[in-house]
Amino acid sequence: MNGAESVVRTLMAHGVDTCFANPGTSEMHxxxxxxAVPDSRAILCLFEGVCTGAADGYGRMKGVPATTLxxxxxxxxxxxxxxxxxxxxxxxxxNVIGDHAIHHVAYDAPLTSDIEAVAKPVSNWIRTSRTxxxxxxxxxxxxxxxxxxxxxxxxxISTLILPADCAWGxxxxxxxxxxxxxxxxxxxxxxxxxxxxxQRIDADTVLFVxxxxxxxxxxxxxxxxxxxxxxxVYSPTFPAxxxxxxxxxLVNRLPYFPEQILKRLATVPxxxxxGAERPVSFFAYPNLPSDLVPDSCEVIRVxxxxxxxxxxxxxxxxxxxxxAGEVPGGQRPEVPTGRLSVRNTAAIVAARAPENxxxxxxxxxxxxxxxxxxxxxxxxxxxxxxxxxxxxxxxxVGAAVACPDRPVLALLGDGGAMYTNQFLWTAARExxxxxxxxxxxxxxxxxxxxxxxxGVNEIGERAASLFxxxxxxLDWVALAKAQGVEGHRAESSEAFDTALSTALAQGGxxxxxxxx
Numbered sequence: 001m002n003g004a005e006s007v008v009r010t011l012m013a014h015g016v017d018t019c020f021a022n023p024g025t026s027e028m029h030x031x032x033x034x035x036a037v038p039d040s041r042a043i044l045c046l047f048e049g050v051c052t053g054a055a056d057g058y059g060r061m062k063g064v065p066a067t068t069l070x071x072x073x074x075x076x077x078x079x080x081x082x083x084x085x086x087x088x089x090x091x092x093x094x095n096v097i098g099d100h101a102i103h104h105v106a107y108d109a110p111l112t113s114d115i116e117a118v119a120k121p122v123s124n125w126i127r128t129s130r131t132x133x134x135x136x137x138x139x140x141x142x143x144x145x146x147x148x149x150x151x152x153x154x155x156x157i158s159t160l161i162l163p164a165d166c167a168w169g170x171x172x173x174x175x176x177x178x179x180x181x182x183x184x185x186x187x188x189x190x191x192x193x194x195x196x197x198x199q200r201i202d203a204d205t206v207l208f209v210x211x212x213x214x215x216x217x218x219x220x221x222x223x224x225x226x227x228x229x230x231x232x233v234y235s236p237t238f239p240a241x242x243x244x245x246x247x248x249x250l251v252n253r254l255p256y257f258p259e260q261i262l263k264r265l266a267t268v269p270x271x272x273x274x275g276a277e278r279p280v281s282f283f284a285y286p287n288l289p290s291d292l293v294p295d296s297c298e299v300i301r302v303x304x305x306x307x308x309x310x311x312x313x314x315x316x317x318x319x320x321x322x323x324a325g326e327v328p329g330g331q332r333p334e335v336p337t338g339r340l341s342v343r344n345t346a347a348i349v350a351a352r353a354p355e356n357x358x359x360x361x362x363x364x365x366x367x368x369x370x371x372x373x374x375x376x377x378x379x380x381x382x383x384x385x386x387x388x389x390x391x392x393x394x395x396x397v398g399a400a401v402a403c404p405d406r407p408v409l410a411l412l413g414d415g416g417a418m419y420t421n422q423f424l425w426t427a428a429r430e431x432x433x434x435x436x437x438x439x440x441x442x443x444x445x446x447x448x449x450x451x452x453x454x455g456v457n458e459i460g461e462r463a464a465s466l467f468x469x470x471x472x473x474l475d476w477v478a479l480a481k482a483q484g485v486e487g488h489r490a491e492s493s494e495a496f497d498t499a500l501s502t503a504l505a506q507g508g509x510x511x512x513x514x515x516x
Contacts, residue, residue: 001036003132004029006171007096007162008037010139013176016065016094017041018058018401020051024071026098026111029167031069042069043401043430045394046422048078053394053420054401055093056086057360060241060382061402065092065146065158072099073113076159081388082420083122087155088386089240090211090305092146094139094158095119099128101165115161124154128161132169135162140174147184149306186212186308194312197272197302198319203230206268210235211275213309214242214251221313222274223249223325228317236276238383244370245378249325253370254279261292268294274302274316275309282387285453330375336493342368342439344493345514349437352500353377354407358399362392363446364413365439365516380406390419393436397423400432407504410436414476414513415444415469421479427509428484434510435503436485438476441516442469476513487511 001009008030011017019042023031034042045051048070055066070076076097086093097115099105105112119126125145129135142158150156201207209222214235219242222233226249234252235242242251254261258281265271265279271293278299279292293299303312332351336344342365350372353359360382361367373379382399384391396410410423417438427434448467451459459467480487488503488510490496496514503510 001171002029002167003129003135003169003171004162004167005033005036006136006173007139008033008040010136010174011067011094011143012037012040013173014140014143014180016067016143019043019067019069020045020054020398021069022046022048022051022071022075023069024075024098026072026100026164027069029164030096030098030162043426045426047420048075049082049390049420050394050397050423050426052079052086053082053391054398054423054426056082056089056091056391057382057395057398058402059091059093060089061358061380061399065094065143066398067094067096070095070097072097072111073115073118074111076115076118080118080122082391082394083157084388085384085386085391087122087153087157090155091240092156094142094146094160097159097161098167099161099163102130102163103165119159123157123159124150125158129163129166132166132171135166135171136174140177144180149184149186151304151306186306188308189303189312189315193302194315195319197300198316200270200300201225201229201231201272201316204268205229205231205270205272206265207231207233207272207274208276209233209251209274209309209313210239211305211309213275213313214239215310216243216248218310218313219243219248219251220325221310221317222251223327224317224322225313225320227325228320228322236279238385240383240385242381244374244381246329246376247327247378249327250374256282258285258288258292262294265292265294265297268297270298270300272300272302274312275305328375332376333372335497338493340491340493340496340514340516342516345437345439345496346372348493348497348500349373349409349411350376352497352504353379353409354504356406358382358403358406358408360392360396360399360408360410362412363389363416364411366392366411366413366437369411389416393417393423394420396434396436397426397432400427400434401430404433408432408434410434412436412438414438414440414442414474418474424480424485424509424511425483432509433507435500436511438511438513439516440476440513442473443467444469476511480511485509485511487513489513489515491515
C-alpha cells in the first residue's frame with residue numbers, strides 16, 4: 001500500500017472512520033485510499049467551513065474525532081473560523097491536509113503556503129510527514145494527540161500535513177498501540193480539593209460548571225449539590241454541549257452582556273469553578289472591566305475542563321451526602337398563535353421538538369428556546385462556542401451523521417446561516433434527519449444592538465446599510481430548493497407550527513424560514 005492508504009487504515013484502526021472532505025489535486029491519493037477502504041465514510045462538503053464545523057458537531061456528540069480532508073493552506077484557511085469554534089469547544093478533531101511533494105515546495109507553485117503557520121492558531125498538535133513509510137505512525141500520533149485531555153486554550157485539534165510524495169510512496173499501517181482507548185480517562189480531582197470545596201459551598205455560592213460536568217451525570221451531581229446547600233448552578237454563556245430536560249436539574253446560563261454578569265455576581269461571595277474559567281467580557285467596552293468577577297468575590301478552583309469535571313461534582317455530592325436534586329418536570333408550552341416573533345418561534349419549537357433531539361444553534365434568536373426547552377423536553381444543546389458565526393448548520397450536519405437515530409434541529413440566524421449555507425446540500429445528499437429553522441429578521445441584529453450601546457440614538461443610512469440583509473431580500477425557500485432541501489416560509493405562528501410539525505413527521509432534511 002502507499003502512504004495515503006496507510007494513513008486511512010491507521011485512522012480506522014484507531015476508531016476514526018468518518019471524514020468530512022473537500023479535497024483537491026494534492027489529496028487525490030487520499031481519495032483513492034478512502035475508495036480502497038470500504039468501511040471508511042467520506043462525506044463531501046461544498047465549503048471547507050462546513051467540513052470543519054461538521055467535524056466539530058460530530059466530535060461533540062461521539063466523543064471521538066472525525067477527520068477533515070482539506071486542500072493545502074488555502075483550504076485549511078477557508079475552514080479556520082469553525083476550527084476556532086472547535087478549539088474553544090475542546091472537541092477532538094484530526095485535520096488531514098494535503099501538501100505539495102517535498103521536492104516541489106522549493107519551486108513556489110501557485111498554491112504553495114506555510115500550512116503549519118495557518119494551522120498553528122487552531123491546533124494543539126501539528127506535524128508534516130517526511131516519509132511515506134512513517135505517515136501511518138504520524139496518523140496514529142495525531143489521533144492520540146486529539147484525544148489527550150489538553151488544558152485550555154489548546155483544545156483537541158490535531159493537524160497532519162501529508163505531502164503528495166509521502167502519499168504516493170510505499171507505506172505501512174501503524175497498529176493500535178497496546179492500551180490505546182478512544183475514551184481517554186480524564187484526570188480525577190484530588191480528594192483534598194474535593195473535601196475543601198465541599199466545606200465552602202453554601203446558599204450564597206455560585207457553582208460555575210463547564211466541560212463534561214454538563215453531561216447527564218454532571219448535571220445530576222450539580223443538582224444534588226444545589227439541593228443540599230442551596231447554591232446556584234450556572235454554566236458559561238456558550239458551553240459546547242449541555243444535556244437538558246424536565247428530568248434533569250436546571251442549569252442557568254450566564255447572560256451575554258458584561259453589565260448583566262456584573263449585576264448577577266455583585267453580591268456573590270464565592271464562585272466555585274468546576275470545569276469553567278473566570279467569566280470575562282466577550283468584548284472590551286469603555287469603563288467596563290474585562291474580568292467580571294468582583295473583587296469581593298472569592299474564586300475557588302475545583303477542576304479544569306480537561307479534568308474529570310463530572311467526577312468532581314459527583315465526589316462533592318458524595319462528600320456532602322447530598323440527596324437527589326430537584327427537576328423541573330415541566331409541561332410542553334401552549335402553541336401560540338398570531339404574529340410570529342422570536343418568543344413564539346421558541347415556544348413552538350419547544351412544544352413540537354421530539355424527545356431526545358439534538359439542537360445546534362448559531363447567532364440569531366435560536367438561543368431563546370433554551371430556557372423553555374430545558375423544562376419540557378429531553379435534548380442535547382450544542383452552542384456557538386467561539387463566537388465565529390456560521391457554525392450551527394455545519395455542527396447540525398455533524399451531529400446528525402454521528403447520531404442517525406436522533407432528530408436534529410438547527411436554530412440559525414439568517415446572517416450566520418449565510419456564512420455556511422452549503423450545509424444544506426450535504427444534508428440533502430446524506431438524507432439527514434435535520435430541520436433548519438432560519439430566524440429571518442433580515443439584519444445582523446446583534447450589530448445594531450452593539451452600535452446602539454455606543455450611545456447612538458439615530459443610526460445613519462450608511463451605518464444601517466452594514467447591518468441590513470435586505471435589498472435584495474434573501475429567498476431561503478429558493479436557496480434550500482436549489483440545494484435539494486424542501487423549504488417552507490412562515491409569517492405567522494400558525495404557519496410555522498404547521499411547517500415544523502410536517503417537517504418533523506416526514507423526516508429527512510427541511511428548512512423553515514421564520515419571518516420575524
